[in-house]
Amino acid sequence: MNAPSLSDDLLQQMLRAALAAREQSYAPYSRYRVGAAVLDELGRIHAGCNVENAAYPQGWCAETNALGHMIMGGGRRARAVLVAGPGPEIITPCGGCRQKLREFAQPTELLVLAADAGGVRQQWLLEQLLPASFGPDHLRSS
Template sequence: MELTQELLDRLLAESLRAREFSHAPYSKYRVGVALLDEQGRIHIGANVENASFPQGWCAEPSALTAMIMAGGKQAKVALVTGPGPDIITPCGGCRQKLREFSVPDELVIIAGDPGGIRQRWTLAELLPHSFGPSHLNF
C-alpha cells in the first residue's frame, strides 16, 4: 500500500481527531493514533487514564481493538500524535501489542503532532529482535 501525501494527511487528521477523545485528566498528555489496516481502513484510538494509574491504557491498544472488532487482521501504518514539540513513539508495551498484529519490517510507525508529521520508522527499527507469534510454533 503506497503512502501517498493524501493518505498521510488523512492519517494525521484522524490521529489528531482521536486525541480529542483522550481521557487524560491526570497527565493532561493526550495521545491519538490512527491505524491503517490491510484493507485500507483507518481505525483510531486514544489514551484513557484511570485514577488507579496502572489501570489506564494507551492509544495503540484502543485502535488495535477497534481494528480487530471491525475485522482487521494486520496493521500496516500507525500514526501516533501527541501534543508536541517532543517526538512521541509507542511505549514498549504498545510496540509489543503492535507486533502481534503486524509484520515488523512492514509496519510503518509515524510520529506526529499538531505541527505535522515529524519522523517515521518501521516497527522492526523500534523493536528489534522482537518476540512474536511465530516463536510459539502453533
Template sequence: MIDESHWNSLLAAARAAREQAYAPYSRFRVGAALLDEAGRVHGGCNVENAAYPEGVCAEAGALSALVLAGGRQIIAAVVVGEGAEPVTPCGGCRQKLREFADATLPIRIADGQGWRGEHTLAALLPASFGPTHLTKKDGRDAAS
C-alpha cells in the same frame, strides 16, 4: 507502499482521536490511527484511570477498534502527541502492534504542527517476539 493520501487520513484520524483523549491526571493526550489490510482507518485515544496502571494507551484503543471491525493486519500507523521529543509508542504498545504487523510496519509520529519522524516497527522493537515464534516447524500453529 502507503501513499500520502493514506498518511493524511491517518494523521487526521489520530489528531481527532487525540482531541477525545481522557487524560485528567497527566494532561498528556495521545491519539493513534491504524490502517488495516482493507484500507480502513481505526482511531484510538489514551484513557487514564485514577488507578494509574489501569489506563489504556491510544495505540491499544486503535487496535481494539481494528479487531472489532474485523481487521487482522496493520499496514501503517500514526501516533500524535505533544512533547519536547517526538511521542513514539510505549514499549507495551510496540509489542501490541507487533501482534498484527511485521517488522517493516511504518510508524509516523506527529504533533499539532506536523510530522516529527518515521520509524519501522523493527527500529522501535528490535529482535521482537511475535506470532511466528509460536508456529511449529511443520507450519502448524503451536496450539494444534
C-alpha cells in the same frame, strides 16, 4: 530495509483521524493527550485515544484502543500506525504498545509515524523500535 510508502492523501487522513481521536482523550491526571490511527490490511483507518485511570497501570494507550477498533472492524494486520502527541517532543509508542503492534504486523513491514498538530515529524519501521522482537511466528509449530 525498504520502508512501506503511503500516499500523502492517506497520511493526511491518518493524521486527521489521530488528531481527532486525541481531542477525545481522557487524560485528567497527566494531561498528556495522545491519539493514534492504525491503517489495516484493507486500507481502513482505525483511531483511538489514551484513557487514563486513577489506578495508573489500568489506563489504555491510544495505540491499544486503535488496535481494538481495528479488530472490532474485522482487520487483522496493521500496515501503519500514526501516533499524535501534543508536541514539541517526538512521541513513539511505549514498549507495551510496540509489543501489541508486533502481534498484528511483521516488524520489517509496519511503518510507525510520529506526529503532532504540525504534521508527521519522524518515521521508523517497527523493527527499529523493537529489535529482535518476539511474536506470533515464534509460537507456530514447525
